[in-house]
Amino acid sequence: MAETLTGTVPLLFPGTHNELRQGEAFEPVATGNQPFTRRFYIESYGCAMNFADSEVVASILNGEGFGATRNVEEADLIFINTCSIREKAELTVRKRLTEFRSLKKKNKALLVGVLGCMAERLKAKFLEEEKLVDIVVGPDAYRSLPALVGEADLGQKGVNVLLSREETYADITPVRLNSNGVNAFVSIMRGCNNMCSFCVVPFTRGRERSREAASIVAECRDLFDNGYREVTLLGQNVDSYYYASDAAPTVTFANLLESVAMISPSLRVRFSTSHPKDITDDVLHTMARHENICRYIHLPVQSGSSRVLQLMNRTYTREWYKAKVDRIREIMPDCGISSDIISGFCTETEADHADTLEIMEYAHFDYSYMYFYSERPGTLAQRRYTDDVPLEVKKRRLAEIVQVQNRLSLANNQYDLNQVSRVLIEGESKKSEDDWMGRNSQNKVVVFPKGARSLVKGDYADVLVHSCSQGTLLGNIVADNSAAAALNKGN
Numbered sequence: 001m002a003e004t005l006t007g008t009v010p011l012l013f014p015g016t017h018n019e020l021r022q023g024e025a026f027e028p029v030a031t032g033n034q035p036f037t038r039r040f041y042i043e044s045y046g047c048a049m050n051f052a053d054s055e056v057v058a059s060i061l062n063g064e065g066f067g068a069t070r071n072v073e074e075a076d077l078i079f080i081n082t083c084s085i086r087e088k089a090e091l092t093v094r095k096r097l098t099e100f101r102s103l104k105k106k107n108k109a110l111l112v113g114v115l116g117c118m119a120e121r122l123k124a125k126f127l128e129e130e131k132l133v134d135i136v137v138g139p140d141a142y143r144s145l146p147a148l149v150g151e152a153d154l155g156q157k158g159v160n161v162l163l164s165r166e167e168t169y170a171d172i173t174p175v176r177l178n179s180n181g182v183n184a185f186v187s188i189m190r191g192c193n194n195m196c197s198f199c200v201v202p203f204t205r206g207r208e209r210s211r212e213a214a215s216i217v218a219e220c221r222d223l224f225d226n227g228y229r230e231v232t233l234l235g236q237n238v239d240s241y242y243y244a245s246d247a248a249p250t251v252t253f254a255n256l257l258e259s260v261a262m263i264s265p266s267l268r269v270r271f272s273t274s275h276p277k278d279i280t281d282d283v284l285h286t287m288a289r290h291e292n293i294c295r296y297i298h299l300p301v302q303s304g305s306s307r308v309l310q311l312m313n314r315t316y317t318r319e320w321y322k323a324k325v326d327r328i329r330e331i332m333p334d335c336g337i338s339s340d341i342i343s344g345f346c347t348e349t350e351a352d353h354a355d356t357l358e359i360m361e362y363a364h365f366d367y368s369y370m371y372f373y374s375e376r377p378g379t380l381a382q383r384r385y386t387d388d389v390p391l392e393v394k395k396r397r398l399a400e401i402v403q404v405q406n407r408l409s410l411a412n413n414q415y416d417l418n419q420v421s422r423v424l425i426e427g428e429s430k431k432s433e434d435d436w437m438g439r440n441s442q443n444k445v446v447v448f449p450k451g452a453r454s455l456v457k458g459d460y461a462d463v464l465v466h467s468c469s470q471g472t473l474l475g476n477i478v479a480d481n482s483a484a485a486a487l488n489k490g491n
Helices: 048-063 087-106 119-129 142-153 201-205 213-225 253-261 281-289 306-312 318-331 350-363 380-384 391-414 482-490
Strands: 038-044 066-068 077-082 111-116 135-137 158-160 183-187 230-234 242-245 248-252 268-272 296-298 336-343 368-372 420-428 435-439 445-449 460-468 472-477
Touching: 038 048, 048 066, 048 077, 048 111, 048 142, 048 183, 048 230, 077 087, 087 111, 111 119, 111 142, 119 135, 119 201, 135 142, 142 158, 183 213, 213 230, 213 248, 213 253, 230 253, 248 253, 253 268, 253 281, 281 318, 306 318, 306 350, 318 350, 336 350, 336 391, 350 391, 368 391, 391 460, 420 445, 445 460, 460 482
Parallel strands: 038 066, 038 077, 077 111, 111 135, 135 158, 183 230, 230 268, 296 336, 336 368, 445 472
Antiparallel strands: 242 248, 420 435, 420 460, 435 445, 460 472
């Protein structure tokens, strides 16, 4: 369950562009028999797309003889993959860059770089005004990193923040950093065309472009062949995926989803994030046809007020969103739904806030990523509207939203009591090495005793839920585990 007030979420929860995650550093990965010439250390913040991008960066650097390390003290290169969606994310990154100054005093050859969404907007501040970094690289320019490192070695500032209309990194096999060997992110598209007024993503990641379908399916098949049992297809708006070429038939997101699901019934498929306006009946029916496509959709609502939704440029009303929830539940009654919610957007009234609370009750979200509005420079909202809701009002409304969501999360978990959940084991429970932890199709965390069964990480288990908390289901493996065992045999 999300730590809702800060936005920090477990690494393997499907991401949205609103999440702030703590930095992750990674184990060295060898390339063939070649020894590493230098070590790099990466911290990633923000959405799952940033974590996937860090894996692309690691692959590019590995190809040039650089190896990853978890120990920042032994790194020759330090990179922070950044997020611009909230002010807190930028403050966190700036604090970390300041802390790295002490390392540069000890190691004069150390290079520090900023990657990702903050690169374009803050490059001048980081490079010249504050002199915090040596390298600044935008999300479409990672191929140029080795050359930029070379320039920085010679005392120049390495900068490339150009956006692209073609770059998808389709030919690069990501290095799976900090992986549990069970779950993997697979990027299927880049950029966003939606222009929500509060969001900076279209300006930091550019326009929408879809990756070649064959390369996505090949990457997922390779992951399965190497022991992974769940892939999450990533994009700022996966439902608008659309790949067309002269050499092959057009591929929609529903087509792609089915192709990945057909790799094996033992491979679970998730996706994130969905814009409500783009998730089609074709996608919903495809999910319903394939048991291994998880019954879970992240469907950001942002606000329950039609008036505020119009100011946000979300292109739907509260009634339309409710109808979409109804349609999901009609086609897949067992589908879990989560959301993003912003409190205190420009001009939001108490009546608008009440509409948000009401739509939460209607949709009965399993969980939500909840924030108060943080004005971002360069967005349409910053240019058009006044951020006029007092901070104390934003925080009070957010607390009320969190309170409702906590109640809904607990109630949704209570529905699972005395029900059997099929769980993909992701590893040992953090609290006890005697318990396994995994998630069910609805993305709920399930913890259960290992017992005498010879299960391993990456296996499936059928678990009878006997109790729950707000964020976790607790249970025991059912006596007849034959259906899950058949999937494990297929592995």
